[in-house]
Amino acid sequence: MRNIKLTIEYDGTDYCGWQAQNGTRARSIQRVIEQALTKVFQKKISLIGSGRTDSGVHASNQTANFKTDSHLPLTRIRSALNSYLPQDIVIKKAEQVDEDFHARFGAKSKVYRYSVLNAPVPSPFNRRYSLFAPYPLDIEKMKKAAAYLQGRHNVRSFHRARGKQKNFVRTIKKLKITRKNELIFFEIEAEGFLYHMVRIIVGTLLEVGRGRFGPGYLKEILKGKNRKLAGPTVPSRGLCLMRVKY
Amino acid sequence: MRNIKLTIEYDGTDYCGWQAQNGTRARSIQRVIEQALTKVFQKKISLIGSGRTDSGVHASNQTANFKTDSHLPLTRIRSALNSYLPQDIVIKKAEQVDEDFHARFGAKSKVYRYSVLNAPVPSPFNRRYSLFAPYPLDIEKMKKAAAYLQGRHNVRSFHRARGKQKNFVRTIKKLKITRKNELIFFEIEAEGFLYHMVRIIVGTLLEVGRGRFGPGYLKEILKGKNRKLAGPTVPSRGLCLMRVKY
Numbered sequence: 103m104r105n106i107k108l109t110i111e112y113d114g115t116d117y118c119g120w121q122a123q124n125g126t127r128a129r130s131i132q133r134v135i136e137q138a139l140t141k142v143f144q145k146k147i148s149l150i151g152s153g154r155t156d157s158g159v160h161a162s163n164q165t166a167n168f169k170t171d172s173h174l175p176l177t178r179i180r181s182a183l184n185s186y187l188p189q190d191i192v193i194k195k196a197e198q199v200d201e202d203f204h205a206r207f208g209a210k211s212k213v214y215r216y217s218v219l220n221a222p223v224p225s226p227f228n229r230r231y232s233l234f235a236p237y238p239l240d241i242e243k244m245k246k247a248a249a250y251l252q253g254r255h256n257v258r259s260f261h262r263a264r265g266k267q268k269n270f271v272r273t274i275k276k277l278k279i280t281r282k283n284e285l286i287f288f289e290i291e292a293e294g295f296l297y298h299m300v301r302i303i304v305g306t307l308l309e310v311g312r313g314r315f316g317p318g319y320l321k322e323i324l325k326g327k328n329r330k331l332a333g334p335t336v337p338s339r340g341l342c343l344m345r346v347k348y
Numbered sequence: 349m350r351n352i353k354l355t356i357e358y359d360g361t362d363y364c365g366w367q368a369q370n371g372t373r374a375r376s377i378q379r380v381i382e383q384a385l386t387k388v389f390q391k392k393i394s395l396i397g398s399g400r401t402d403s404g405v406h407a408s409n410q411t412a413n414f415k416t417d418s419h420l421p422l423t424r425i426r427s428a429l430n431s432y433l434p435q436d437i438v439i440k441k442a443e444q445v446d447e448d449f450h451a452r453f454g455a456k457s458k459v460y461r462y463s464v465l466n467a468p469v470p471s472p473f474n475r476r477y478s479l480f481a482p483y484p485l486d487i488e489k490m491k492k493a494a495a496y497l498q499g500r501h502n503v504r505s506f507h508r509a510r511g512k513q514k515n516f517v518r519t520i521k522k523l524k525i526t527r528k529n530e531l532i533f534f535e536i537e538a539e540g541f542l543y544h545m546v547r548i549i550v551g552t553l554l555e556v557g558r559g560r561f562g563p564g565y566l567k568e569i570l571k572g573k574n575r576k577l578a579g580p581t582v583p584s585r586g587l588c589l590m591r592v593k594y
Contacts, residue, residue, distance in 0.1 A: 113472035180469070190472045226359035226436045231473065
């Protein structure tokens, strides 16, 4: 059996996320790609993603793998899949990997980017891919606040309860804030994320940026281990999975 | 009467263009903005655009003007219009201009940009705003060919017949080709454009870039004054009106 790794870009706007909730028939990225795989290989194939992305979240380089006994060349796999996929999902790469490669268990860390349009009026071109924030934002203060989050912490305050999560300690390897013209990017790398974690972190940093929280308040939020202390969850449309590292 | 100039950004994907064809009820950018103006000022107001953009063409800075005897402050005009407009049309600026300012007759030149995604696979994020061209493109050859088009020429070969056009001489002030990662931009500035002119010029330059035409063939196309000599018309989604100069 060959083990094939896919690198996938998608506009998540019109999907319920990478994976459909159990029992629902919603249109998920994974399901749509599995349907294309079935058409290409003429049999049912299960796709293992690096992890879920929520409803409306995008990906520049989501990764996934599947096994097949077909000898179809890799470029043909890519082009055949793309010909069956809708325009908002594209297979960027198909590569053969070691038999024991597992897109989820093998992932060492993930990089997400959240985009904020900080301008007086929204942009028709960016509306699907950014949060519109017309108020002044103090980048330096947000960077100061972000520094408190880097490293290994109990990040329970930045987590939306779902199921019976027990371990809330995560390592934030990088949290970088950059501005490019009217766009502000929050880039976050971690080994693992809690549910809604990036979106709550960004929502909290924006509260700092607009002066509602002081940068030092981040320490209190971490200490408190309580979701209510942190800022709001920003909408999914600004979030994009940039890279999965193995 | 105050004369108000609007600067407008729009995603033209879902519109029949700036202006509806006579007699049709299609959804045009102009009509949608006029409907918002009527709601804001409680009377019918005619909007004069700098010129038409075709169906599916975008604008970063389209300009238009209208007259009103209302004393509503300019920032209120902008925010009120934006609150009535759909998300794919945004008023970026509303400013009071001289009584004799006319968005169309006063325009000295216009800058259009055409975007080509030159990559092995298409991009979900750029699909509404660029032409996907997976084949190799020789930028240097396209630049050489573009140089023949700069200046004052009879550009009849780069024109789709419509109505009874008589004067085909236009001055191309600038034709710049740049690459930024996988995107190639064609920026064209002219005092006036013929119907489909930018899209036929780009279609012709792409033929040069992929080696189907030599750069020098551009001279023949100009000389021939015949649409059939030039390359194909590229799709409207890659085209964006960047600026109108007064």
